[in-house]
Amino acid sequence: xxxxxKAIILKCRQxxxxxxxxFAREQSTALFHTGDYIHSDVIFAAFISSLAQICPEKxxxxxxxxxxxxxxxxxxxxxxxYNKKTIFLLPKPTVLNIYPTDNPKxxxxxxxxxxxxxxxxxxxxxxxxxxxxxxxPNEKSIFLKEEIGSDALFPLSQKVDIQKVKxxxxxxxxxxxxxxxxxLQGNENYAVHWYFLxxxxxxxxxxxxxxxxxxxxxxxxxxxxxxxxxxxxESVEYQDFEFQTNQPSDDQVALSxxxxxxxxxNVCKYYQTKFRGGMCLxxxxxLPVATALLEGAVxxxxxxxxxxxxxxxxxxxWKYSGDFFLPLPLxxxx
Numbered sequence: 001x002x003x004x005x006k007a008i009i010l011k012c013r014q015x016x017x018x019x020x021x022x023f024a025r026e027q028s029t030a031l032f033h034t035g036d037y038i039h040s041d042v043i044f045a046a047f048i049s050s051l052a053q054i055c056p057e058k059x060x061x062x063x064x065x066x067x068x069x070x071x072x073x074x075x076x077x078x079x080x081x082y083n084k085k086t087i088f089l090l091p092k093p094t095v096l097n098i099y100p101t102d103n104p105k106x107x108x109x110x111x112x113x114x115x116x117x118x119x120x121x122x123x124x125x126x127x128x129x130x131x132x133x134x135x136x137p138n139e140k141s142i143f144l145k146e147e148i149g150s151d152a153l154f155p156l157s158q159k160v161d162i163q164k165v166k167x168x169x170x171x172x173x174x175x176x177x178x179x180x181x182x183x184l185q186g187n188e189n190y191a192v193h194w195y196f197l198x199x200x201x202x203x204x205x206x207x208x209x210x211x212x213x214x215x216x217x218x219x220x221x222x223x224x225x226x227x228x229x230x231x232x233x234e235s236v237e238y239q240d241f242e243f244q245t246n247q248p249s250d251d252q253v254a255l256s257x258x259x260x261x262x263x264x265x266n267v268c269k270y271y272q273t274k275f276r277g278g279m280c281l282x283x284x285x286x287l288p289v290a291t292a293l294l295e296g297a298v299x300x301x302x303x304x305x306x307x308x309x310x311x312x313x314x315x316x317x318w319k320y321s322g323d324f325f326l327p328l329p330l331x332x333x334x
Contacts, residue, residue, distance in 0.1 A: 020037070087114055
């Protein structure tokens, strides 16, 4: 089975900081948490925000494109640049969390699989075995040795707490707060960037506009707290993304956040959930909260895309429910 898509690579400098906001019940703790990668609703929000800057009359048109599947985004994961090639990481399918393994501590920490590990369907019981074809250059990820070398060692990212001062009057004593950021790491041999997958089926003029907006991501950045130095992107590059597996199962693995409707839950087999939304609009008001299935969710069939409308008064606020999937290898079934 051959799958083709376009990888949009967000090139970053080593040490770049990002803040991907997580739902917090208390506004005072909203900046304490950051995600480990870029959820698809964040990429969608960055795209729509950039579109509204230069062509606001097109926002409703492009929302419909996303809703109908004419534009499709995955979430943003790590892309490793090594020896002038790019190695793509993918989210660990949730079903693997119940896979029996001889090294449960190491296995539990793995969050991402390389495209090669997924394509070849290397089962978890072989990841850390003697004569394994795999290598784990950091505790978060697993690669094929043939992809990245048999002695690879580099960190992906690290979360750091930064103490900041609120922009309030001097008489306010409670003006300190902590912001948690994600720092991209790597080293001199392995550069760490972001990427996401995209597919389009648009008219020529809107296709050109689409790529113009993607190019603006380098200028505008991505994620939250950009005014404090987070979210910087050096440049945007494009690569063909080809995925081939010879032993696919009938199950599908989500590469984007999915906000399922109640009647669609019957196709969801293995998944983890997370609250999304809930941004505070003031002391007493906040946007609605929705439950999303995380990337890596395993489903018996693909679900349709959607755009949830949480708009308040004249402020538009949309949440993108993606439909980017890859087939689960048969060997990943426990």
